[in-house]
Amino acid sequence: MTATAIERTSSARFVRSLAGAMGEALRSGAVARMLVPPRETIEDGTGAKFISMPAVSPDHDLYINKVATIVAPDVAGRGATVTARVPAFSVSTGRHLGTLDGETVTNAKCAAVTALVTDRCAVRDSRVLGIIGSGVQARQQFLGVSAVRDLCEVRVFSRDARRAAPFARDIATMASVAGSAVDVVVCDSAEEASRGVDILSTATTSTAPLPISSDLPANIHINCMGAHTAESRELPAELLRTSVVIVEDLATAIAEAGESHAAAAELDVLTGPGSAGFAQRRTVFASTGCAYLDLITCAHVIDHDASPATHG
Incomplete structure (x- = not known):
């Protein structure tokens, strides 16, 4: 390439x-x-x-x-x-x-599918993005979301505190190159980074649910892009149960991320006539990847x- x-x-x-x-x-x-x-x-x-x-x-x-x-x-x-x-x-x-x-x-795919799902599911005037994670996939989350929403603030939290500030600078540079004025804030906790945001992206290797805020908007959109197994995941099971969950492929999601994804919808639901209603509901894109x-x-x-x- x-x-x-x-x-x-x-x-x-x-x-x-x-x-x-x-x-x-x-x-x-x-x-x-x-x-x-x-x-x-x-x-x-x-x-x-x-x-x-x-x-x-x-x-x-x-x-x-x-x-x-x-x-x-x-x-x-x-x-x-x-x-x-x-x-x-x-x-x-x-x-x-x-x-x-x-x-x-992989990076281009992850950014683009994030853009696709976010554009269908996040409210049109979403301005605040929370990112939990500071690696390559966290970067793709900013790229994907910012491609379809005019962000004014990005809140960043990394479980590795040493990586948070460099990652925030990287995000600020990407925004500046794109001609956007985005305020990037380094947060002290996952709870702070997720509190009241319009869109939340998780991109970590955590095998236990992240301690995100309980004060999530009723129509928040979440991109869950990090670690998953049938026994462990980034998001609490209750949050998955009470949200509209979207996956790339249902059989893969159940096999790799467990029965908590059994009621999920596949990506093609976003192209149907009912997709306009997703922005009024709490949605979770739980990515397990698909070829x-x-x-x-x-x-x-x-x-x-x-x-x-x-x-x-």
């Missing part, structure tokens, strides 16, 4: 364009016509994981397989390291189109860059 393509995927214009492509693929039935088997994860007993996420789309004439390795901290001697690549092929000819950088594809969004992202990158991949 070229430097130009990587830079483009970080722009608000690209995020809005990709979010639109995702919405159209859901609305047209292109997603329903894709072949997307469950992801495969192999663990070697040392904490390392090897992941395969294939998807085939006749509409996009594209077959991709996002493959990744995750090396655990006790193996690498540092924080977990992730290496991902996405080989892409033409369905009709079988030709190898190239290999895209997996991290860039069909990676495929749409790859197709969009390929369409927007003459040489989007590194061939080999």
